[in-house]
Amino acid sequence: MKRPDVYLLHAYSSRNSGDGLLVKLSLRAIREAGFRQPITVVCLDPASFAGYLDDPQLELISLRRFVARTLAHAWRRRGPVFFGVGGGYLRAGTWKEGCKTLVAHGLQIVCASLWGPRARIYLPQSVGPFSTAPGRVLKWLVRRRVDTIFLRDDKSVRELDHRHAVRIGDLVVLExxxxxxxxxxxxxxxxxxxxxxxxxxxxxxxxxxxxxxxxxxxxxxxxxxxxxxxxxxxxxxxxxxxxxxxxxxxxxxxxxxxxxxxxxxxxxxxxxxxxxxxxxxxxxxxxxxxxxxxxxxxxxxxxxxxxxxxxxxxxxxxxxxxxxxxxxxxxxxxxxxxxSLSVNRYTQLLKLIGDEINPSITLLIDGNFQKVGDQIFSPHMGHRKFAARFTESFARVRIAARSFPVPRAQGELVTGEGTQFIDLGSPRGAKAWIRHLPRLVWRTWRVIRNADLLLLRFPGNLSLLAMLLCRATGKPFSAEIVADPADYFSDAASRHPLRHVARRVHCWATRHAAKHGRTVRYVTTAALQAVYPPRTLARSFSFSDAYLPDELFDRRDDARVMHDADAGVFPIVNVAMMHNESKGHGILLRAVAALRERGLNVELTLIGDGVLRAELERLAARLGLADSVRFAGALNGDDVLRTVSQHALFVLPSLQEGMPRALLEAMAVGIPVIATHVGGIAEVLEPASLVPPADVDALSEKIAHNAADAQWRDQQKQRQREAVRRFRYSELQAQYRHYCEALKAYG
The missing domain is CATH 3.40.50.2000 (Glycogen Phosphorylase B;)
Known part of the structure; x- marks a missing residue:
């Protein structure tokens, strides 16, 4: 990627030796953080710095020239990095002081924003008071138009209340x-x-x-x-x-x-x-x-x-x-x-500044993101399971997605160190999409425009919209393909009246993404690649994003399984969200009903939640399974594993999948698995553990065979556990590192 232009704003005059020293230390910090390119210093008194600063790669310009340059060139939006000299100039305790500050310094903040900056970082400041009308304008500018601000006293932290303020010492104090x-x-x-x-x-x-x-x-x-x-x-x-x-x-x-x-x-x-x-x-x-x-x-x-x-x-x-x-x-x-002062926070300052050299990555995806207040949760994409995969290689990870307000969230926080969530709203359903489309297009375009590296996850409505915007504007993107939309919108998996149209559109979009993405990652080894081939194999990657900690392979709880086996009960479990028919819940319920009619005492636990839960509960009651099926609802990650490990068999009757995480987790904790032959499942399961999709008779026969042959189940468990070891966190993370380097190189 092209190195960004660098500006240092708010330099005053070296005739004040304190202000001159702050400019020197600001430049030193920027250089020591790794910025080697020329730096433009915006000064109120440029002549005073001539011969004072010993950096040969400096351009000294006046505020007037900076404003003129902004008006002439900012429309190109070249993504420069702006720094503010450490100091105490952002204050407006009186009308006179506030107006002077707005003219001299507020103007520089506005100009920096017009460039479409990659980052605006203000070195250690004391800010405020903001008690006057000009002060309130200044406070609004700093809060909205400065990305990161280092503050050198606690009162400034409280008074500014900035979303990304870091309490740290004065630059000279740090020195x-x-x-x-x-x-x-x-x-x-x-x-x-x-x-x-x-x-x-x-x-x-x-x-x-x-x-x-x-x-x-x-x-x-x-x-x-x-x-x-x-x-x-x-x-x-x-x-x-x-x-x-x-x-x-x-x-x-x-x-x-x-x-x-x-x-x-x-x-x-x-x-x-x-x-x-x-x-x-x-x-x-x-x-x-x-x-x-x-x-x-x-x-x-x-x-x-x-x-x-x-x-x-x-x-x-x-x-x-x-x-x-x-x-x-x-x-x-x-x-x-x-x-006796033992804390040297200068290295922390340099790290945060240096992070701006490295490109950030923006992941634009559809997912089950739940919003409680200002916090975002996900059952499957909590920070340690998803974003942390990228934070090893990128200083900043941005996740752009829809989120849906809920009174009580399940799962883990999506955000964490180095991770930001960009909320694109909560439209769900065709009518809501049509009503909110202009706003959604604008928000998505802003995300795309500000992204250093853009990664789109297919299939998905948001990724489709983002790809169209990228193709229209020439913005490069990389793609991840996690499922086949042909299965998702099949007649068996969906009852939506527009499913045939949606299938054609999303299949086209996924093929187009595979052809035009700078890099393409598939969650399968060969299944999705065969349907949506990449433009070049050299830039394609094939590995799952499952989160299977190495220690997970040591977990197993046989207590309930042994107890239920003695009682003549055969407990089976399924983990899947209940948002649509594609997960095959209805098929599984009918298979359990058929088994119980044959006299097999099967008990089913369904882990997951969604809009179809009430309908599935009614179906279970109609099939006479009210006492044999337990709807456990959505559980947190550790509770899911604990519950799954207490069953004799994991059953996944999905009509569409990529490489299902829940299946891999069950295999890792030592629970034998049977599943439908869709997506990449056949890459980890032997034919003996597979059944055709939407086939109630074949599914019930496979469950009955497992229930009758404990020795066979044990053999399958051992083979499946060995097969899934290649999905361990340590092995997948090594592939993620290689993948992230390719994203930087090609993205």
Whole structure:
């Protein structure tokens, strides 16, 4: 895949050394995360960064040029990656501040969104307050138009309430925490008896604060208590200059730059500007911080230096002066506290950034997804059984599907680490599809447009729609074929009046997908391939997506089976959803009725649920099976296995299948299996365990034979268990890894 363009937004000016440092650290993090391509830096003061940044692959542009470039080229939707410089610029506590922020920074967020970005990642921020009308607009923009945002204090996390916010330290804090501090400790010991260290103050104007007059009075008192201290300049120019404040309040006409102090002197720094303090600590000078924003207290807390942070509104000049004197006498305790910080979260930041290099995969499928509140569940496609197969190879997995609200879900959560579910709505049935089609087309198109790699699962209505959109727009896709729609829409499996039309359409779609997919995976070894051959064998794969943990082959519970055998009962079990006739429930019920008429004491457990359950219960009653058939309903995965393992025989009378998971699971836990000869079932079962589909007499005879011959059942169990070992998780996952590499290469 083509490497995406990379932009770094919200760079301010290097005339403020703290902001310049943040730009440097932002670029370093992006590079260390693996981005090697040129980076475009959007600056409010591009000239200040000329010669300041040492990365040769940089383009510095102004905000005006970025807006012009967006208007000229964003329509191409080239999928760039946007980063926001770490900082504290996204705030709107007053109308004036909010309007300035919207013009300078909200505009950059809007422009980034117009490019159809692959990702928008904001490096560690403090955000808010959002108490004004412009603030609420800014909050809406950040929540809706920023994909991932790292936040450097807990209040920002609560106030923004972003869907993908990560609490982490300031960029400078992370840089400090990843460095060893033994050198500073050694230096402190060696200089313990040297002349008293110089002290530098880095103050700033807080005239917008309600406590501004008291703050200035406390600063003057602090200067009186430390008469040999000097002022240092951290920020100059563009309306954010410290030197103007120094002249007005202290009568000081000039002061050395803080960066020069850090470079050349062994001193103690007291800074009202957070990055004045952090820049000093990073340069090896202990620093006391007088915080006027929550980010300051949070940063010093993250470093384990809370006792060296005071609040600008309430600090006591005498207490601050005393702390300065302690550091002048012995800075070792400062470095000891910093050295005790054991958590280096910089690697976590790099991993999350680096994940954006790798393409994400979007799987667009039809499935039995149940929605409870904001959570999505599935009996068969829980995260560990399905999405986790892909998260080993892809940093981000997106599942796009319909979901259906239920009061109580069965199964497991579909989402997990690195997995997102995109809800396409809940239309079910022809009328609902027609009514919701425009919205469904729009949602599906958005999914397709934003997908790095697109994987469509056939047969299915959604995959059919998605494939048509892909073919119309030239979007490449890969395909998975899990069943034969010719069987699904056969006269025996479906009573729908449009089944013949649906059969033709879906058979065509599946053939077309096999021919035009960049890669094609089949859940069978040969059965589906014979009907829907791939364009090239080199890009086709043949393995199941069954979830059979290796330890599953050690499970077996003979307690109930032995008890029922002694009581003369032959317990059989079936696992299948009851959404349509294709699973053959009615055929199985009629076979059980025929066996009981012959005097065989068969008891059937049906695991599964769906719209046909009530109809099947009525059929069982009409056949006189009310006391012989137990409708267990939908069960969770472990409960399914536990229940299946308590029966003597697993029966699958389906009229259509690909490679049924429930059958493989039964074989793995050591339950003998009989099934119909459809799909890929004959690839795992011997002919002696197969019956023709929709044949009640053949099915009842096969069940009777199993009931009469325990030795034969035991032999079948052993052979079937050996046959299914190739579906163990470890073996299938090795094939998944190879498959995912092919998806990246060809998709």
């Amino acid at each position: 400090i925490s990843k460095r060893p501090h033994a050198p500073q400790l050694a230096a402190s010991d060696s200089l313990a008896h040297v002349a008293r260290r110089k002290v530098y103050f880095v103050f700033r104007d807080l005239s917008g604060k309600p406590y501004a007059d008291a703050y200035i009075a406390k600063l003057r008192r602090l200067v009186e208590l430390t008469p040999d201290a000097s002022l240092a300049l951290q920020s100059a120019g563009r309306g954010n200059s410290d030197d103007v404040f120094y002249r007005r309040v202290f009568g000081v006409e000039s002061a050395p730059a803080l960066r020069d102090v850090i470079r050349s002197e062994d001193a103690i720094v007291l800074s009202v500007r957070l990055h004045g303090s952090l820049e000093s600590v990073l340069g090896g000078l202990p620093s006391i911080h007088i915080a006027y924003e929550r980010k300051g207290q949070a940063a010093y807390g993250d470093l384990g230096l809370s006792e060296y942070a005071f609040h600008a509104e309430s600090f006591d000049p005498e207490a601050v002066a005393a702390s300065i004197e302690k550091l002048r006498h012995d800075p070792a305790p400062f470095w000891q506290k910093l050295a």
